[in-house]
Amino acid sequence: MLTLTKYEKLNINQWDRLHKTSYDLKYPEGHTIRDQKYFKNKKILDFGCGNGVNFEFFKSLKSKMVGLDSSEKALIKCKKKKIKQIFSIKDLKKLLKFDFDIIYCNQVLYNYENSNIDFLIKFFYKILKKNGIIYLTFLNKKSEWYKISKKVKNSDFRITQLNTKKYKIKKYINWIDEKKLTKKIQKLFKLIKTGYFGHYLDKNDIGTNASYTILVFEKK
Numbered sequence: 001m002l003t004l005t006k007y008e009k010l011n012i013n014q015w016d017r018l019h020k021t022s023y024d025l026k027y028p029e030g031h032t033i034r035d036q037k038y039f040k041n042k043k044i045l046d047f048g049c050g051n052g053v054n055f056e057f058f059k060s061l062k063s064k065m066v067g068l069d070s071s072e073k074a075l076i077k078c079k080k081k082k083i084k085q086i087f088s089i090k091d092l093k094k095l096l097k098f099d100f101d102i103i104y105c106n107q108v109l110y111n112y113e114n115s116n117i118d119f120l121i122k123f124f125y126k127i128l129k130k131n132g133i134i135y136l137t138f139l140n141k142k143s144e145w146y147k148i149s150k151k152v153k154n155s156d157f158r159i160t161q162l163n164t165k166k167y168k169i170k171k172y173i174n175w176i177d178e179k180k181l182t183k184k185i186q187k188l189f190k191l192i193k194t195g196y197f198g199h200y201l202d203k204n205d206i207g208t209n210a211s212y213t214i215l216v217f218e219k220k
């Protein structure tokens with residue numbers, strides 16, 4: 001199963017702190033709504049589901065959602081929303097009994113080192129139906145956060161440290177290369193869509209200027 005490195009654990013702790021304080025999303029992200037054709041009438045694993053923000057949306061599409069997150073605080077918020085099937089990453093093995101139509105993994109994979117991303121992709125393969133889908137999104141190198149990041153020794157992460165009036169953040173990000181990932185998993189999955197979106201809320205605000213990649217794969 002997953003063996004977490006010290007930087008992965010730091011990311012998890014940071015997310016747990018965020019869930020305790022500020023991070024409480026109310027609506028699914030725009031690309032999730034635009035890409036709703038993938039989520040209709042499906043059995044979905046929301047891997048890194050946070051507070052369960054997508055639950056009502058998936059339900060409105062007549063889909064059933066199983067959620068997983070690393071943050072205990074986020075899992076409590078999911079239970080309050082009466083989401084029945086909620087798992088912690090410590091319980092990853094329990095997902096082996098499922099066969100999902102789609103795994104939705106929105107802005108989560110970059111919290112992992114490459115070896116664990118490889119492990120998870122193989123794990124996703126095991127718990128997906130034939131022709132099942134993985135819908136991945138992650139930060140890409142057009143983000144301001146990449147431009148100011150520094151390589152972390154003995155790790156696949158780069159560190160971005162913001163010390164502005166508004167943001168005091170130290171974040172380890174694995175800047176996943178979409179071409180390398182697609183090539184690496186081509187025996188198991190066929191790429192069926194590449195897309196991009198950005199959050200450019202304020203051009204002078206480095207904390208919110210981020211660019212993202214969407215990759216959608218179908219199980220071979």
Ligand SMILES: C[S@@+](CC[C@H](N)C(=O)[O-])C[C@H]1O[C@@H](n2cnc3c(N)ncnc32)[C@H](O)[C@@H]1O
Pocket residue numbers: 008011012015016025029047048049050051053068069070071074089105106107108111112
């Ligand atoms: C950017 S939020 C995305 C939340 C949700 N997927 C969405 O679409 O809004 C990242 C989520 O990943 C979770 N997370 C962080 N590290 C994780 C890990 N190693 N494994 C699983 N989830 C993780 C965080 O707790 C957080 O809820």
